[in-house]
């Protein structure tokens with residue numbers, strides 16, 4: 093039983109520790125092997141060695157294909173030989189043994205016999221030895237040189253290369269270099285005309301903060317790969333940005349890194365004969381923005397400002413720096429290494445403040461800073477004093493400027509000379525009742541009975557002999573002497589022409605300079621029924637040629653020989669003074685030859701149409717040829733009698749006096 097059991101179990105000799113040599117033989121050698129053997133041997137030698145098996149005896153039952161009894165020799169699952177039959181030592185030596193070598197450190201023998209052996213066979217015997225493997229020939233992966241030794245090998249590298257930690261790859265130590273000067277050049281390592289394989293080069297560029305690296309490629313450029321499919325590659329890393337990978341034969345465009353630190357990474361694989369690359373780097377000082385602050389100019393004026401540049405910033409015209417209540421216009425700023433300007437201040441628009449209100453106008457403005465505009469719009473019945481008046485601007489000095497004149501406002505002056513009478517073509521001789529607005533400048537003097545003319549909203553022009561009365565009671569806008577239309581005017585000042593001779597005795601013969609100005613205590617509100625008449629345009633008026641028609645009005649004595657209740661008006665021509673001189677007085681007390689005629693007077697009238705007592709002080713109004721606006725050429729002054737010709741004060745002669753007087757007495 094014991095024997096049988098042995099036969100059934102296959103016998104394995106496994107896990108034997110490696111030996112440099114050993115002996116192995118079939119069971120029961122040399123007495124002959126038993127039936128039903130199934131045994132294997134795993135022969136092992138130290139690593140770095142192969143096993144060579146040398147059969148000394150071989151006597152195994154011969155069968156077709158060794159199908160009965162057989163010895164298999166295999167290594168790493170590769171069957172080296174299936175043996176049976178009988179071979180002498182010489183045959184074994186020549187035919188069999190040379191085949192029996194393992195690739196590595198183990199060799200497996202399997203021996204099997206069947207149940208019947210007609211003849212006794214002694215089996216096999218063999219010894220094995222460890223033989224050196226030449227790994228350099230077989231398996232070694234040295235990137236450069238391979239060196240075999242008994243039981244192993246080692247890799248070694250050519251000059252300039254060193255062996256990496258995998259003990260087989262040779263590469264160049266191209267890392268660790270740091271470039272700190274402001275410009276320079278870096279090249280790939282070159283050995284034997286090309287860059288080394290298996291390299292991972294890292295070059296550091298590190299210049300002062302405040303500078304920026306610009307990398308250009310001027311020399312050779314030849315890296316394995318093309319069109320972005322890089323086998324070897326050059327990359328540049330700066331500020332979390334990677335430029336590349338670059339390869340091929342076309343050098344990349346210059347690279348602005350915007351950084352003062354960059355890493356040049358060059359990786360190569362195991363093969364290739366490309367030449368490599370050279371780069372030149374330079375530095376730009378970091379640039380600052382072209383504008384330190386808005387609304388300013390910088391000196392010096394440069395296209396580019398860089399680290400350490402200093403500029404003087406001056407606010408543009410109309411802008412200023414206000415800080416802690418202090419105003420200034422300039423500051424110095426320095427381009428810092430972070431690319432920002434130092435101590436930036438803000439140039440803000442100059443403030444003009446609220447514009448003054450203007451009398452008789454609406455003030456329209458939206459802003460009050462430099463270049464802001466104020467638009468004054470005169471109320472109805474007023475107009476701007478000069479027709480070139482433009483808007484008022486906030487100037488760079490912080491003042492409001494009109495027509496180039498600082499702090500000056502345009503003035504709204506009353507529109508003058510407007511009458512709602514039909515055009516002067518419709519000449520009506522003889523007194524006619526006036527309607528409201530026909531003669532809006534007409535002032536009714538209730539005391540003394542007479543007339544006057546508004547020449548502004550605060551001045552009345554009348555005859556001196558009217559104004560000389562002690563009390564004055566005046567109305568503007570009045571048509572009927574009993575009212576109620578119009579407003580009462582109150583004199584603040586009364587200025588009689590200084591050359592007018594005041595007479596106490598009647599009749600008065602000298603009416604030279606019969607002109608007076610009355611300043612009202614307040615401005616009269618203008619409207620369709622009350623508005624001034626224009627002054628004559630100039631002193632040398634040619635308006636008073638004979639035949640020139642003027643409009644006269646008043647509440648004076650009419651043909652019916654009594655004072656009128658309604659305002660009457662008439663249009664009369666200027667006539668030669670002789671007409672006035674030749675009028676016959678009605679009263680014998682009046683001595684016509686005693687009357688004084690001067691250049692300050694003119695004569696106007698016609699038979700049946702004249703001014704008379706009670707009309708004194710009113711205007712002889714002439715419409716402008718172009719505009720139809722009435723201007724006052726004369727003041728009804730005196731006459732030798734009523735009903736034909738009267739004498740008028742020639743207002744043009746007093747234009748200077750009127751303007752000066754009004755100016756000197758303005759509020």
Ligand SMILES: *[C@@H]1O[C@H](CO)[C@@H](O)[C@H](O)[C@H]1NC(C)=O
Nearest residue numbers: 162163164171174202203204
């Ligand atoms: C030897 O190898 C052959 C072919 O693989 C196989 O048929 C035979 O059974 C093997 N003999 C032994 C003893 O392992």
Ligand SMILES: *[C@@H]1O[C@H](CO)[C@@H](O)[C@H](O)[C@H]1NC(C)=O
Nearest residue numbers: 246247255256257258259260
């Ligand atoms: C390289 O060789 C050293 C010493 O010869 C050994 O300690 C190390 O394990 C080896 N490295 C590799 C990756 O085989």
Ligand SMILES: *[C@@H]1O[C@H](CO)[C@@H](O)[C@H](O)[C@H]1NC(C)=O
Nearest residue numbers: 254255264265266267268269
């Ligand atoms: C590579 O060079 C750097 C400096 O040049 C050195 O510190 C480093 O040890 C070197 N490495 C090898 C593996 O030689």
Ligand SMILES: *[C@@H]1O[C@H](CO)[C@@H](O)[C@H](O)[C@H]1NC(C)=O
Nearest residue numbers: 456457458459464465466467
């Ligand atoms: C103020 O703003 C209004 C509305 O935009 C505009 O109509 C007006 O002309 C402005 N006034 C000035 C003086 O610019």
Ligand SMILES: *[C@@H]1O[C@H](CO)[C@@H](O)[C@H](O)[C@H]1NC(C)=O
Nearest residue numbers: 475476477478479480481629
């Ligand atoms: C107003 O303008 C006209 C033409 O533009 C000019 O002839 C006239 O003299 C101006 N008048 C004043 C008062 O500026």
Ligand SMILES: *[C@@H]1O[C@H](CO)[C@@H](O)[C@H](O)[C@H]1NC(C)=O
Nearest residue numbers: 477478479480481482495496
């Ligand atoms: C506008 O009128 C003023 C006087 O009112 C004068 O000094 C100025 O020169 C005039 N400007 C123009 C552009 O006519």
